[in-house]
Amino acid sequence: xxxxxxxxxxxxxxxxxxxxxxxxxxxxxxxxxxxxxxxxxxxxxxxxxxxxxxxxxxxxxxxxxxxxxxxxxxxxxxxxxxxxxxxxxxxxxxxxxxxxxxxxxxxxxxxxxxxxxxxxxxxxxxxxxxxxxxxxxxxxxxxxxxxxxxxxxxxxxxxxxxxxxxxxxxxxxxxxxxxxxxxxxxxxxxxxxxxxxxxxxxxxxxxxxxxxxxxxxxxxxxxxxxxxxxxxxxxxxxxxxxxxxxxxxxxxxxxxxxxxxxxxxxxxxxxxxxxxxxxxxxxxxxxxxxxxxxxxxxxxxxxxxxxxxxxxxxxxxxxxxxxxxxxxxxxxxxxxxxxxxxxxxxxxxxxxxxxxxxxxxxxxxxxxxxxxxxxxxxxxxxxxxxxxxxxxxxxxxxxxxxxxxxxxxxxxxxxxxxxxxxxxxxxxxxxxxxxxxxxxxxxxxxxxxxxxxxxxxxx
Ligand code: UGA
Numbered sequence: 027x028x029x030x031x032x033x034x035x036x037x038x039x040x041x042x043x044x045x046x047x048x049x050x051x052x053x054x055x056x057x058x059x060x061x062x063x064x065x066x067x068x069x070x071x072x073x074x075x076x077x078x079x080x081x082x083x084x085x086x087x088x089x090x091x092x093x094x095x096x097x098x099x100x101x102x103x104x105x106x107x108x109x110x111x112x113x114x115x116x117x118x119x120x121x122x123x124x125x126x127x128x129x130x131x132x133x134x135x136x137x138x139x140x141x142x143x144x145x146x147x148x149x150x151x152x153x154x155x156x157x158x159x160x161x162x163x164x165x166x167x168x169x170x171x172x173x174x175x176x177x178x179x180x181x182x183x184x185x186x187x188x189x190x191x192x193x194x195x196x197x198x199x200x201x202x203x204x205x206x207x208x209x210x211x212x213x214x215x216x217x218x219x220x221x222x223x224x225x226x227x228x229x230x231x232x233x234x235x236x237x238x239x240x241x242x243x244x245x246x247x248x249x250x251x252x253x254x255x256x257x258x259x260x261x262x263x264x265x266x267x268x269x270x271x272x273x274x275x276x277x278x279x280x281x282x283x284x285x286x287x288x289x290x291x292x293x294x295x296x297x298x299x300x301x302x303x304x305x306x307x308x309x310x311x312x313x314x315x316x317x318x319x320x321x322x323x324x325x326x327x328x329x330x331x332x333x334x335x336x337x338x339x340x341x342x343x344x345x346x347x348x349x350x351x352x353x354x355x356x357x358x359x360x361x362x363x364x365x366x367x368x369x370x371x372x373x374x375x376x377x378x379x380x381x382x383x384x385x386x387x388x389x390x391x392x393x394x395x396x397x398x399x400x401x402x403x404x405x406x407x408x409x410x411x412x413x414x415x416x417x418x419x420x421x422x423x424x425x426x427x428x429x430x431x432x433x434x435x436x437x438x439x440x441x442x443x444x445x446x447x448x449x450x451x452x453x454x455x456x457x458x459x460x461x462x463x464x465x466x467x468x469x470x471x472x473x474x475x476x477x478x479x480x481x482x483x484x485x
Pocket of ligand 1: 180183298301304307366
């Protein structure tokens, strides 16, 4: 199928590469010249495990262009995967989605049928708006257009995007048009029936079942995306709230999570207590959902509370440090991990940023390590948030991070931190204090290695 994809961010690029792998004829459009230059050279502009090698494999079958007119007229299906950044009040800004729809409608051929799919995460009612934008352009052009608009929300997780694209739990389609539903079913047929040969690096999981394609109306599809992200966010916030109480009463939240997770109605995933959620999705989408609710005068206290608890986790780390070090002024703190989660260099809304800003504001010297996110964090933190004479140093050497430090804080649970030689690190520190913000280490082992160990919700 001839497919045009507008936007080559995480969702757009991953989808483009996967669809090309499934033998669709894909043209990806992006206005960002620096991204296109990289893509033309076969370089992925984003860090996503497996994406670079898959891009190299399919690149010769794809086209990248800044120009919708080169991608859209010939296409049968057009996917919009542009950003919906938050406005000042938290609501999602759909300007780029509407602009993309307008540009698409300007180059659609009269009479030819197109399926226009919104993959971006958008407030409820946006599909309707997109349909209106398209109709307005057609009437301004004085043509009879034939475009069916559909919602097809994306559930990819950063760091696991390719697994999510090849082996999804479900595909959700919201559309009123049977033709659009049929086109999307044909697009995803290789995935729905798992008829493709798995890439060598991404074998089909052993217990994987064929995913259902759920069809519904566009508003419900848009709501499914927000409700899914918000539910996962509040599941994490719930276990973090329990973790705080575990600390008060002397229980271990990892045991509690294990015990409740064995109940199949609850499930054991997304119950890892720690520093909570960051990234480009949960913080933005929970705020956007509250924005949608506010417009209807509807209160969502559970979602509000999930956010409060989430951001409180960052403050609790500072409180734990103050608790053991008394004052943070003049202390040296090593930060293990900057990315909002492992296997990505994405630092958007990362807990590390708030923690570092607060430590520096309180007069601490901060040394920060991450296997791949240092450059992004440096850019984010060099702004107005830190004063010119602040003591923030990035290092790629964990020994240097620990040397003579007063405390280490594990912020992101990168694999390499699981394997650290704790005994050696503890010996190099001025005071061997380890705040384990993701409950990665066994308290007994950390203590045996010489650390004063403080986890989240652990005894
Ligand atoms: C999330 C959803 O998982 C995807 O389904 C969705 O498509 C995506 O948002 C999106 O809307 O684009 P993502 O933000 O990449 O994906 O990351 P997650 O793996 O869901 O993790 C989010 C945050 O929760 C991370 O900061 C992680 O450290 C934290 N987390 C996760 C916990 O603190 N505890 C857990 O048990 C699980």
